[in-house]
Amino acid sequence: MIFKSYQILYKVLAKSAYVNIALNSGLKSVNEKDKKVITRIVYGVIEKNLFLEYIIKQLTKKYPHISDAVILKIGIYQIYFMNEPEYAVVNNMLKLAKKLKRSPSFINAVLRRCKDVKMPQDDYQKKSLEYNAPVWAIKELEKDYGRQTADLFFSHPKKQLIHIRHNPKKITSQDFEKYLDFERDKKTEYGYYVCHNTLKKLNNIDNSLFTVQSLGSMAVCMAADVQDGDKVLDVCAAPGGKSVFLSQLAKISLISCDIHPHRLELINSYKSRMGENNIEVILNDATKFIPQWERRFDVVLCDVPCSGLGVLNSRSDIFEHKTLDIINELTKLQYEIISTSSKYVRQGGRLIYSTCTILKKENQDIVNKFLRNNPDFESAPVNIAVNSLNIGNYVQLMPHISDTDGFFIAKVQRK
Template sequence: MNIRQLALQIIHDVDVKQAYANIALANMINRNNFSDQDRRFLTELVYGTVKAWGTIDWIMSRYVDRPPAKIPPMIRNILRLGLYQLFFLSKVPPSAACNQAVELAKKYGHPGTVKFVNAVLRSAARNQEKAKYPTKEEDLLRYLALTYFHPEWLVSRWLKRFDSEAVERLLQENNKPPRLSLRTNTLKITREALLVRLAQEGVTCTASDWTPEGIICHELPALASLTSLKEGLFQVQDESSMLVAHVVDPQPGEFVIDACGAPGGKSTHLAALMKNTGRLLSVDLFEHKLAITRENARRLGITCLETLQTDAATLSDQFSGKADRVLVDAPCSGLGVLRRKPDSRWRKTESQLQDLPKLQLSILTGAASCLKPGGVLVYSTCTTEPEENEMVIREFLSIRPDFSLQSAGSRLPSPRQGEFVQLWPHLDFVDGFFISRLKKH
């Protein structure tokens, strides 16, 4: 089994078919019985190459006289994979990186492209100084973007908001693998009992400092092998995401709407806090995502949850003035969770930050009309950008004076100051998340 060839297939699908690297990799691993060593190497090749995409293309430009877009896609990705090994994997001998790339070129190219791949990689192996980055003093923006594998437009945005040391720490944190965190299903087990159970199943884990249900996993066997997962004793969920339901603070017996609910992490958390009583409506545009929500609810033993396929912006047509609480976990740029999706940083554009707030405000406005007087509205995103966060809330309040801002920070399990909650990977060591809370008069 040629691990490099399998890695190339995934990288090519990410490039040409817009596949998601994390999903494509998981599917490949599930279809094959890899050794631990092969699984780790495949993961390193795929995630590393995709995460360093922009930097690798810049390196390629030092040795190739045409832009990557002008190179046939499979050959382009063979070069990316080879250059990643040459420049970023010190344990791979340069000869192995070059020879294996040439073999792949023979399989997917013709004699001319084989010579091309061989010449480019041999030149890069002999003269790596040619691809030396500019220093901080010479070009701070390009230095940070190339060193830490982020698009220049995004680094530039953050440099306008923060000093260079803070930006560098954020970029570094975005490149670290995120910790796996679990949310205890308190309908079935306590966190203390789940910690004992997980230890018996070979998981090294500790309690989260952020939430009373959270557990941080440090070492564990394959997640799917855990009987505690099959029995519905926990849900995989990031710590910052777990905070949202606590800010909503749903009460048993209430009618609660999760307006952008799939695939159900926050919806099932809300249900647990409601003690599986009342009515919880989880809404999404896509039925296949709602199917995952229903499956999660079934596994967790939740019966108060129902799903509805519709546009959240039109919810008030059916539920005007009926809900006690509404959560809008809005579609967003996802710039707070770049460490979880290695390809996403290269898919984002600055123009999205102009288009998304219109959608976010539309959903927020439609969902807000579902609330009774005295009802609670919580708006959250997994992004760090003010256009999608505070500015959306300020715009909403300007058109809905019947709502007022409440302190979201005071509702956290470990309260903090501030009307808004904005979490950062480099400051809080969780996913970047924004949470706000409003009340209808």
């Protein structure tokens, strides 16, 4: 059980694997009782990673080898947060160290002293350890929204339910709701939050009756306000959730693009499962201009690559390998994509710019710069049914306001 926890965490912390994918893969041959413990350890270590890093750094002159660090994080997490007897945890970690041919004496020395470490006195360092967020991210949000909103964002409880929607091609909402348990599940503006038991039951019945899609992702599509006959282009479409939903909202023609060939397979698989085989899937770099698409589309969706910081509520590992420098580079790509994609919007047509982040430099600043440089476009109101933080015509979804991840949505229209 401890070895399996180590294997999964090593993939996440050393190989940059997604925690949910690594966990699902690692648990395939594990019994139910052990699954619960392993899941708690894996997610616990990720959710407390900066706290665990702080403890290790206080007790070592040089940061240890990644294998040692993963062993220590598992041990420290159990001692601090699982109320396991210290002697039992240490013994298990020493066995793991021997199995991995690491130094048991080093592991023993750190774990025996981990409860003696004093916590930092600096307010930002304290918040960083409490929220499992780097200091730069806390300061950025305070600068953008003020301290109160930043604290509410970072301290919002992790979402335990999963957001899904029914597939209107296969089942009506009334018939679909017969499968739900409304003592635990609940209806939202565009779908349903369901518990894991409901999701498991639905998968066992027919996984084409529904799809997992966040409320924020659905709100982006609703903001596009597609109408029958619209020609629609989704420039950064993988894995295909927004393209498929747009296709089900009205009788439209839709081209769905991505820059990575393997991610086109995800779109094709998704559209086939949901019965939307009319979507044309194309390999395309959204920064490269396609002359034959110029002013051809009624709606262009730019759900651009972003830092993803808005999904902290559902992805505790989102800050892994993220820095402010990396995000500043991303903003250049984001602006390039919206600038290129705007050329495809016909007169009177609209472009939807969206991200799953909350940083103004990736959101309002990009759209404001675009509007300054493109006087033939104007900002248009975003009309959605989800509660949000409204910034002029722009919409910023926040977990503590919108009951979903932090999505940004803007609509611009060619005059």
